[in-house]
Amino acid sequence: MKIIDLRTMRGPSYWSVKHYKLIVMKVDLEDFANRWSDAVPGLDARIMQLFPAIGQLQAGAEAKKYFAKYPPLTREHIADGEPLGHLIQHVALELQRMAGMPVYWGKSYSAREEGVEFVVFAYQEERAGRAAAEAAVQIVEALCREQEVDLQPIIDELHEIREDEFFGPSTWSIVAEAASRNIPYIQLKNTSIIQLGYGCNQKRIQATTSSKTSYFAVEIAGNKNRTKAMLHDAGVPVPRGTTVYSPAGLQDAVEELGYPIVTKPLDGNHGKGATIKIKTWDDALVGLEAAQKYSRAVIVEKYVEGDDYRLLVVNGKLIAAAKRTPAAVTGDGTSTIQQLIDQVNTDPRRGIGHEKVLTQIKADQHTIGLLQGQDLTLESVLPAGRTVYLKSTANISTGGTATDVTDLVDPYNVLLAERVAGIIGLDICGIDLLTSDIAIPLNETNGAVIEVNAAPGFRMHISPTDGLPRNVAAPVVDMLFPPGSTARIPIVAISGTNGKTTTTRLIAHIVAAKGYKVGFTTTDGIYIQNKQLQKGDCTGGQSAEFVLKDPTVNYAVLETARGGMLRSGLGFHTCDIAVVTNVAADHLGLRDIHTLEEMAEVKAVVPRTVQKNGWAVLNADDDLVYGMAKGLECRVAFFSMDENNPRIREHVEQGGVAAVYEEGYVTIYKNSYKLRIDRAAEFPVTFGGRAGFNIENSLAAALATYLAGFDKDEIKTALRTFVPSATKTPGRMNLYRFPKFEVIVDYAHNTAGIEKFAEFLNNTPATRKIGVVSGLGDRRDEDTLSFARVAGGTFDEIILRQDRDLRGKTKEELRELMTQGLRLDKADLPITYIEDEMEAIDHVLATAPEGAVIVLLTENISGTTKKLEAYEASLAV
Numbered sequence: 001m002k003i004i005d006l007r008t009m010r011g012p013s014y015w016s017v018k019h020y021k022l023i024v025m026k027v028d029l030e031d032f033a034n035r036w037s038d039a040v041p042g043l044d045a046r047i048m049q050l051f052p053a054i055g056q057l058q059a060g061a062e063a064k065k066y067f068a069k070y071p072p073l074t075r076e077h078i079a080d081g082e083p084l085g086h087l088i089q090h091v092a093l094e095l096q097r098m099a100g101m102p103v104y105w106g107k108s109y110s111a112r113e114e115g116v117e118f119v120v121f122a123y124q125e126e127r128a129g130r131a132a133a134e135a136a137v138q139i140v141e142a143l144c145r146e147q148e149v150d151l152q153p154i155i156d157e158l159h160e161i162r163e164d165e166f167f168g169p170s171t172w173s174i175v176a177e178a179a180s181r182n183i184p185y186i187q188l189k190n191t192s193i194i195q196l197g198y199g200c201n202q203k204r205i206q207a208t209t210s211s212k213t214s215y216f217a218v219e220i221a222g223n224k225n226r227t228k229a230m231l232h233d234a235g236v237p238v239p240r241g242t243t244v245y246s247p248a249g250l251q252d253a254v255e256e257l258g259y260p261i262v263t264k265p266l267d268g269n270h271g272k273g274a275t276i277k278i279k280t281w282d283d284a285l286v287g288l289e290a291a292q293k294y295s296r297a298v299i300v301e302k303y304v305e306g307d308d309y310r311l312l313v314v315n316g317k318l319i320a321a322a323k324r325t326p327a328a329v330t331g332d333g334t335s336t337i338q339q340l341i342d343q344v345n346t347d348p349r350r351g352i353g354h355e356k357v358l359t360q361i362k363a364d365q366h367t368i369g370l371l372q373g374q375d376l377t378l379e380s381v382l383p384a385g386r387t388v389y390l391k392s393t394a395n396i397s398t399g400g401t402a403t404d405v406t407d408l409v410d411p412y413n414v415l416l417a418e419r420v421a422g423i424i425g426l427d428i429c430g431i432d433l434l435t436s437d438i439a440i441p442l443n444e445t446n447g448a449v450i451e452v453n454a455a456p457g458f459r460m461h462i463s464p465t466d467g468l469p470r471n472v473a474a475p476v477v478d479m480l481f482p483p484g485s486t487a488r489i490p491i492v493a494i495s496g497t498n499g500k501t502t503t504t505r506l507i508a509h510i511v512a513a514k515g516y517k518v519g520f521t522t523t524d525g526i527y528i529q530n531k532q533l534q535k536g537d538c539t540g541g542q543s544a545e546f547v548l549k550d551p552t553v554n555y556a557v558l559e560t561a562r563g564g565m566l567r568s569g570l571g572f573h574t575c576d577i578a579v580v581t582n583v584a585a586d587h588l589g590l591r592d593i594h595t596l597e598e599m600a601e602v603k604a605v606v607p608r609t610v611q612k613n614g615w616a617v618l619n620a621d622d623d624l625v626y627g628m629a630k631g632l633e634c635r636v637a638f639f640s641m642d643e644n645n646p647r648i649r650e651h652v653e654q655g656g657v658a659a660v661y662e663e664g665y666v667t668i669y670k671n672s673y674k675l676r677i678d679r680a681a682e683f684p685v686t687f688g689g690r691a692g693f694n695i696e697n698s699l700a701a702a703l704a705t706y707l708a709g710f711d712k713d714e715i716k717t718a719l720r721t722f723v724p725s726a727t728k729t730p731g732r733m734n735l736y737r738f739p740k741f742e743v744i745v746d747y748a749h750n751t752a753g754i755e756k757f758a759e760f761l762n763n764t765p766a767t768r769k770i771g772v773v774s775g776l777g778d779r780r781d782e783d784t785l786s787f788a789r790v791a792g793g794t795f796d797e798i799i800l801r802q803d804r805d806l807r808g809k810t811k812e813e814l815r816e817l818m819t820q821g822l823r824l825d826k827a828d829l830p831i832t833y834i835e836d837e838m839e840a841i842d843h844v845l846a847t848a849p850e851g852a853v854i855v856l857l858t859e860n861i862s863g864t865t866k867k868l869e870a871y872e873a874s875l876a877v
Helices: 043-050 061-069 075-080 084-098 126-144 152-165 169-180 215-222 224-233 247-257 281-291 337-345 365-372 411-424 473-480 500-513 541-549 562-568 596-603 623-629 646-653 692-707 712-720 751-762 781-794 811-822 837-847 861-876
Strands: 002-009 022-028 106-110 116-122 185-187 193-196 203-206 241-244 261-265 275-278 298-302 307-314 317-325 328-330 387-389 401-404 428-435 448-454 491-495 518-522 525-528 531-535 555-559 575-580 610-619 635-640 657-662 665-670 673-679 734-737 742-746 769-773 797-800 831-833 853-857
Touching: 002 126, 002 562, 022 084, 022 126, 043 075, 043 126, 084 106, 084 116, 084 126, 084 152, 116 126, 126 152, 169 185, 169 193, 169 203, 169 473, 185 541, 203 473, 215 224, 215 411, 215 448, 224 411, 224 448, 241 247, 247 261, 247 281, 247 298, 261 281, 275 281, 281 298, 307 411, 307 473, 317 411, 328 337, 411 428, 411 448, 491 500, 500 518, 500 555, 500 692, 500 712, 518 541, 525 541, 531 541, 541 555, 541 562, 562 596, 575 692, 596 623, 610 623, 610 692, 623 635, 635 646, 635 692, 646 657, 646 665, 657 692, 665 692, 673 712, 692 712, 692 751, 734 861, 742 861, 751 781, 751 853, 769 781, 769 837, 781 811, 797 811, 797 837, 811 831, 837 853, 837 861
Parallel strands: 491 555, 491 575, 518 555, 575 610, 610 635, 635 657, 742 853, 769 797, 769 853, 797 831
Antiparallel strands: 002 022, 022 116, 106 116, 185 193, 193 203, 241 298, 261 275, 261 298, 307 317, 307 428, 317 401, 328 387, 428 448, 518 525, 525 531, 657 665, 665 673, 734 742
């Protein structure tokens, strides 16, 4: 078996609109082609032995929801016969679950090629999903061949990936809370920074610091001496202490404070380098050394008796409190300390790192040192009932436990915590204090605030070992996005085969004319406030995210093409308005999309992501686009070039909205009313009404912006001021008028596109119509012949050239195919072959007769533009 293709979906896609994070792989079963599991003796037993939980119902809401619809895989299923692709899917999911990444959704189905399967499954972390895909194929093949499989290295690798790259529990709690409120999020590349919301309304978090967190406050909290001094001056109980830099300074501190003491680095966090309850000089030296691994300056404080509590304050309010207990074991009279640790670690709530509610206890050097101080080792047997602490701090990440005590906190201590957060200036603040009882005012227990933390961990509150879990992420999201505010910006997404770019630019122009700061993507680049920031085909998910991450943008208009959707899915989860222009035979045979119906399914991804109160704007003249309305959860509006289209009449009679080209006008139909925007001939993009395809694009743009709340006159004015040019619409109907002839630069590259262009050219007077054309190597032969046939029937003369990127075919193959197609209906058509595009343009400019119309169907838009500008300049000399 081998993987032919492996893709990562990061948003809604052809395979699922609701499951964003998917691995899509194409597997050649090779020796096992056309064999199901029942044809491989003993495969059922071997799979269930290796993955005993694969057929068990899983805990958790997501698992129950999935398994209610899709029963778990059982040994009986495998014995009765399952496609091997289906087994690969289940193994890939189970591998991730075994590594602490609970994922469930998947599907598999046969590809067109014999013995090839598509396997699609969910992932939690991208790199882990890809690793699970590769491992699953290897494992299923090994089991089919009755070979031994060692799972542990695979699970260990997936665990490491999860710990390295997946959100920690604190970050995830905030992200999940935001997502539950329909607030989108993006992880900024190569960082742990998460963007919540889009464009100008975005906020950012990193762990539990936010874009509202004061850098000044973080600096104060990071300097323990400064923090303690400020709290002391404000009447907050703090431990007595001093700062030392050497054993001599430590000696002075011990003499001043007396034992027991605490040592910790001046600018440490998360308990790193801290040692508590030191009672001897030798232990004090060890504590100094441990602290100086993190900071030359070491704080020495008088040890305060009491239990360890963490109080969490968000936006000035106490949200949660937890009593923390360091990792510990209790003797049974027969087991060694190491055996007791191993027993504790069997608790199913304990996992590696942040994988589960609790973290497994590791007996590290710090643990061994603590034991030595009590004349113990890991091999010591503890008497029954004796408890030994294995860490000097109560951090959950080192195996500690937490008990929620939020409802027990005395009002004095509530006020104290809220004052401390305000004194330091932190919006999200963790306050550590020691006291004998949190239900008694701190000043009555001789307790003290021992530390103030920026970026406090949330795990002890959202998943305490005992007590009520607290949704501490909710007040964080409330703070970032107060009631009445929005995290989103309007998104209009445009898909289809032809007309996407022009429609995108028309909509962006209308929106910008009203004063919005628009970001838009097209096949020629990314534009922020009409400035091109990136060149090239920018119609995929990454380009969409580029716009949505820009903090100056308050409106997004996104051209969304087939390639990006099949490569990685959409760059957004939902949009407000989706426009689908048409579906035609283009790019068929690429990326396993072979029919027009399959292509329509790809394009339909966009309207399926529209929010329920949003709009899908669909072409009623195109059967496949019209059919996309079925099953949509959003509102639907149609546009048509035919005022008598029965689909439009029926839709409007039922109270729907439509845009129609009627009596020369772009008109909005709403109920029984007609709202005429303007005569289409008045829009420069229609070339006096001759360019029917741009009337169609204007209909789509006018309808989309009308539904978005734009006024009729705003739409009219904007459409009248949109002048196609090399700057405004590069490569789309760019007209150059020279003294002897006219030149039109366009991008028509498929049969549907050239047919519509031919209609325009038939209404354009000229002494001779000359086309400079080429074929595309990644199209099916029948598509190339069809395109060439229409081009041959449209022009009086052809200059045949080649693209720089031949896309899989040779120059000879493309020349032969194009020549054959060009002469299918016009055997005597004059064809001049000039391979280089720029040389072909030079030739036609030098030889075209007076009154001719030259059409350059270009690949190199910028090069063509420069060539024509240079020609224009030469005429002026």
